[in-house]
Amino acid sequence: MEIRAPVGGRILERAVRPGDVSSPATLMFRIARDDLVELDAEIPEQAMKLVRVGQRADVILPGDIHVAGVVRLVRAEVDRATGLARARILLPRRADLRPGGFAQAILQQGTFAPVRAVPAAAVQYGAGGATVMVVGKDDRISTIPVTIGRRGGGYVELTSGPAIGAQVLTGSQGFVLDGDKVKPMRARTAAR
Numbered sequence: 001m002e003i004r005a006p007v008g009g010r011i012l013e014r015a016v017r018p019g020d021v022s023s024p025a026t027l028m029f030r031i032a033r034d035d036l037v038e039l040d041a042e043i044p045e046q047a048m049k050l051v052r053v054g055q056r057a058d059v060i061l062p063g064d065i066h067v068a069g070v071v072r073l074v075r076a077e078v079d080r081a082t083g084l085a086r087a088r089i090l091l092p093r094r095a096d097l098r099p100g101g102f103a104q105a106i107l108q109q110g111t112f113a114p115v116r117a118v119p120a121a122a123v124q125y126g127a128g129g130a131t132v133m134v135v136g137k138d139d140r141i142s143t144i145p146v147t148i149g150r151r152g153g154g155y156v157e158l159t160s161g162p163a164i165g166a167q168v169l170t171g172s173q174g175f176v177l178d179g180d181k182v183k184p185m186r187a188r189t190a191a192r
Contacts, residue, residue: 007033012099037097039069039089041105045078046150048085050109057089057105067091069105117155122168123148133169133176134162141169141180 013030016022039059043051057069073088089105091097122132123146130146149157162168167184169176176182 003028005029005031007031009033009036032099036093037091037099038072039091039103039105041087041089042082042084043087045083045085048074048078050150051087051107056108058108059089059091060104060106061096062102065096067094067097067103071107115149116158116161116164118158118161118168119170120151120154120156121170123156124173132158132161133173135167135169135182135184139181139184141176141178141182143178 010032011029012032014028016026016028022028039057041057051071051074053071053074055071057071059067059069061067069089069091071087072090075086078085118132124131124133128145130148131143132146134142134144136142144162146161147159149159151157169182
């Protein structure tokens with residue numbers, strides 16, 4: 001029997017040989033259609049709301065080579081064991097792209113909106129949910145419940161909580177209570 005592939009491209013894997021017995025459920029070949037290569041990207045579940053089809057990506061290959069890619073597919077399912085979802089990023093035809101290789105992708109957003117964020121060390125988690133301890137104008141402590149958003153770079157986004165510009169404790173929260181008066185010391189940060 002002669003079997004033809006539905007598309008042309010480079011054969012990546014062959015699971016049968018001439019003379020083998022096969023069935024319709026048997027995967028015979030894996031083909032890189034039209035020699036196209038995609039990055040199968042793993043994305044944390046919290047970040048999936050930021051990923052969309054058609055979004056541009058800066059793909060970094062070994063040797064610090066940057067290649068422009070485009071998100072072709074965003075899978076709907078999240079892996080229960082890892083908490084990661086998957087997206088496929090279509091890459092241009094290049095001789096140095098090898099199926100099975102590793103790369104990192106930085107997804108580009110159209111515009112960046114400012115968000116309310118605090119250092120991750122400022123957030124405490126308890127039975128009542130997440131909170132931060134705020135230093136008021138009179139240098140007195142108050143505990144404020146917060147709602148957590150995205151995380152990254154050592155910061156946590158707050159979708160609800162203290163006003164922008166509020167001072168929060170980033171250490172020693174276990175040694176103070178609501179109403180205690182403190183002498184604030186600003187932490188040195190590399191970025192605001």
